């Protein structure tokens with residue numbers, strides 16, 4: 245039985261025909277929408293490489309059924325830069341050497357963007373470490389990741405204040 | 410993964426009606442169900458996606474001072490709701506100690522309560538498991554069983570229930586509202602779960618088609634100021650409990666008027682420690698009485714394998730949770746929720 249869903253992915257509305265109900269959001273992005281930036285590490289919710297934003301919230305796309313996300317707004321790593329201008333979290337990851345092989349990085353960046361939106365951790369390194377614990381990094385770039393999140397958090401907060409003023 | 414039929418009801422009534430088909434299962438966020446379907450440990454013929462039903466994601470404060478939590482309220486939304494954190498701090502702490510931020514953003518309250526055991530043999534269709542395949546045996550007995558039960562187990566199954574959320578809920582007498590084929594009913598959360606006996610495949614008293622629609626908690630005033638959840642894990646974060654304890658004390662003039670205590674990670678259900686609560690009632694808080702309460706809570710414990718250490722660990726986590734509860738609920742939830750590391754003043758886990 246074919247199923248049809250419509251989603252907004254990185255600001256673009258997409259209608260997708262699915263011939264199989266088993267497709268996860270991760271496989272939909274990678275295999276059917278040509279967006280391979282989101283990575284598949286464990287496919288079991290245990291590593292965070294597949295993190296995307298659904299309606300602005302970070303989730304593991306490997307444990308999300310695509311069909312269930314009819315009508316959702318999805319943001320992936322491909323959708324965070326503005327043209328050639330990197331997202332502040334992307335820029336901070338480069339500035340702080342927050343990766344090595346890069347495999348976990350799209351998930352780390354999406355998770356950090358989600359964390360900053362949530363506004364729970366502020367610039368407390370211990371709270372940031374805890375809030376980022378859903379993203380494993382086998383290269384152990386954790387020190388740089390925490391520094392990058394702190395800096396991006398500050399830059400975004402400053403930008404928010406300037407906009408409000 | 411076996412394929413399935415997918416339906417997306419818009420109302421509770423439609424969902425319950427759709428469950429009449431053989432092999433039907435409710436799908437909430439899927440963080441547990443899809444995981445088990447991928448490995449073939451769950452093989453539903455039909456998924457009834459309940460996430461598009463309106464009205465199940467509200468947190469409503471009740472006239473009697475209690476709260477009603479819709480079954481689809483996401484774990485993160487409940488744990489970060491300021492009024493909820495003030496009223497039920499141990500429940501918020503338990504939620505924040507579970508899984509990861511991403512999983513908590515997706516996971517629903519109903520799905521959390523009904524998540525299945527993390528016993529590795531249950532998740533491996535090539536292993537014998539009475540819970541997955543009644544009568545096939547139990548490969549955990551005599552297998553890798555360090556993390557298995559020390560209370561309420563039977564030779565047919567030694568698995569533990571993995572949820573953190575349910576532990577303080579049971580301590581606080583939460584009630585589940587269920588919509589079934591015969592209408593609405595209520596079940597105290599503690600009696601929702603079954604011990605394995607000789608039928609470990611029956612994990613709850615729910616009947617086919619039963620949908621959890623909400624959870625209710627009573628007026629929090631008595632326990633909110635002295636409540637903690639503590640959870641020992643094999644790493645600091647993003648890990649299931651080895652053992653955990655929820656402790657809540659109603660204090661009056663320096664004495665414990667009433668105590669609530671429940672353990673996680675020790676049995677097939679969240680384990681309410683009533684004998685310990687009785688010992689604490691009327692006493693002044695202190696190490697000696699906490700130790701006696703801990704002894705009473707674990708009086709019937711027996712190892713089910715390589716896990717005798719969990720019994721002493723559970724006693725110690727009880728004493729620690731009671732000590733911290735007596736000291737008072739922290740102003741702000743700790744940076745490492747439920748972690749014994751962050752509860753030592755001034756100590757930082759990464760120091």
Ligand SMILES: Cc1cc2nc3c(=O)[nH]c(=O)nc-3n(C[C@H](O)[C@H](O)[C@H](O)COP(=O)(O)OP(=O)(O)OC[C@H]3O[C@@H](n4cnc5c(N)ncnc54)[C@H](O)[C@@H]3O)c2cc1C
Nearest residue numbers: 289437438439440441442507508517519520521523573621
């Ligand atoms: C890597 C990892 C680590 C984790 N760590 C922890 C942890 O430390 N602590 C912890 O507590 N949990 C942990 N979890 C488990 C997580 O909390 C659960 O997967 C989640 O709460 C399930 O919610 P869900 O909405 O995704 O449920 P689903 O997966 O959709 O459903 C789970 C079960 O409940 C049934 N169900 C769901 N909603 C209802 C309802 N309203 N009425 C009747 N039946 C229903 C489904 O049919 C299914 O059987 C972890 C999970 C992962 C993947």
Ligand code: SF4
Nearest residue numbers: 528538539547566567
């Ligand atoms: S302990 Fe229970 S769940 Fe684990 S293999 Fe034995 S019967 Fe199955």
Ligand code: FES
Nearest residue numbers: 285286287292306
């Ligand atoms: S691929 Fe989704 S968490 Fe690992």
Ligand code: FES
Nearest residue numbers: 344346381382383
């Ligand atoms: S940079 Fe290699 S896994 Fe994180």
